[in-house]
Amino acid sequence: MLDKCPICLNSDVQVSRPAGGHLAYDIECKRCGNYRISETAASMYLKNYGPLYLLSAAIRNRFEREGRIELSTRTFETLLDSVSKPSDPIETIDLLLQHIFRKTGKISKSVVFTENDYPLLFAEDVNEFYHYLKLAEKLNLIEPKIIDTSEREYYLTLEGWKRIFELKKNEIKLRQAFVAMWFDSNLDDAWENGFRSALLECGYDQPIRIDLQEHNEKICDKIIAEIRQSGLVVADFTGQRGGVYFEAGFALGLGKPVIWTCRADHIKDLHFDTRQYNHIVWQTSEELKEKLVNRIIATVTNMPLK
Template identity: 25%
Template sequence: MTETIACPVCLSADGYGCTVEPFGSRDARLFDCDVCGAFAVSRTALDDYLELRMPGMTRIKRAAISHKIRVNNDRLPEPWMLTTYELESLISDGLPLPTPNQQALNAMRYIGDRVTDEGVPVGELPPEFSALIGSPSREFACNLVVELRNSGLITGLFLTNVNGPAHVQELSLTLAGWGQYEEERRGRKSGSYGFIALKFGDETLDPLVRDHVKPAIASIGYDAVDLRDVSKAGIIDNLLRIQIRDAAFVLVDLTHENAGAYWEAGYAEGLGKPVLYICEKTKFYEKQTHFDTNHCTTVLWHSDHVEEFVEDLKATLKRSLNI
């Protein structure tokens, strides 16, 4: 049975609606929030992490979870399931929101994509706009749009509302805004994650990436995804291009001479993305990698010396990204 309630993530703080119903036979509930989108939450996670009076679960943290739901729903074939493990991982990462600058880029991308697809200005910003771009509230998101108008990047109708967010409608990009939009589409402006290219199904490499590489990348402030994290309906080549285009950097494992990994590296290099290579040490020294890459920065790994590899990887990423 479907009920209308306050969203357990955003708390419906901006006044939009949310429904809930049982999630099949699982001990979980399925929510459909106008702001956050569709997501499921286990009963334990609901009680232990999202309860209304939970200390430390600020609006900023809730907004970060809301943004993660929207991002994951764009990548996954079904609504994201929030378990205690998922929420513990998010909280341990600090639940960072995109920076205001990245939010502004996300807003321009949203407006540019809509106008490109529909051929007309964006009539009104939808309820989910703040979660899509990663803002802490609708008011903050609308104020960013006002700042983009003041910077000469977007056009539209802007009506001041002293009791809440500015009312904005009929939005499009200016010529300068379209220039930035095209740069961003070509990968000249980077997102907040790294894309990992590798051979799937290797009994040594898979746990190395899952248990060590991805946590190492998270520790320097970036998400880390590979194609398995973002699989959804559609042409896989187009999906790869989008993920690489939007990535801050690409990490490529050369251990298995995987043709797909080499292609992804070449595409990223062509976009001017920072590309960092990793390879199993014995393979690198004894069998070598392709001559086009063996002179490039490569961090070597060995299953007996994982901690040393992780420290080298983090240090090399920081140098490459100037952080």
């Protein structure tokens, strides 16, 4: 039996075996959250897979939003493949405020943070996490329940509440996601069970694509308007359509998050200029869905609040 969390190596864990003879462990880790991991995945020498704190952060953030997740060697690699930290301190502090808001929903309620909570903010260790708490306090976004104590229990201030309100206002726009892709019937299943289904699962209740075959001046204006309205653009390069390159470039220019994808049999045709981006390579719509959900959760810090 395991005596520590195979992800963060914390020994403050509850480990049990799932019923039904699964070759897996159910882990309740105070740092990473609750997850089920297959024996094979748990026995892998994780250090080969990059910084573990990012994996711990990806699992914890997903647990906070969706409850326990399941990790096999396969899902595990896609999760590792897709983790990255918020890009700046403002986004990190927004994550903190959103967490307090999700936990309390009330300005008069507070949240206690412990040294096990650093993965919430993709922090490397507890010192980095406490540093963000201090910054948020200095910015008057949170306030401690009791001053002059080592206990870290915080309320959102009225300023913090206003910031949540701003994020929620933007959220209406953010609920739309635009998929730039080849409009071909051989991608209908990928649209329905891959792109659309992954976006719905991540809280984008308006995933859209526009038929590029009807391409004319009007559609082009419509595409530009829809991209402006979207919180996220997914660009799929299967079929190498010129429109997809245009739409991805336009979205990048507006500062929108763009996720790059391509079906495995078309990856060799990718244009030189976009090869530098880390494409999700997929073969089936199920694989596409799984990888896309992981990538969105790990990289899109302004995803819709659930």
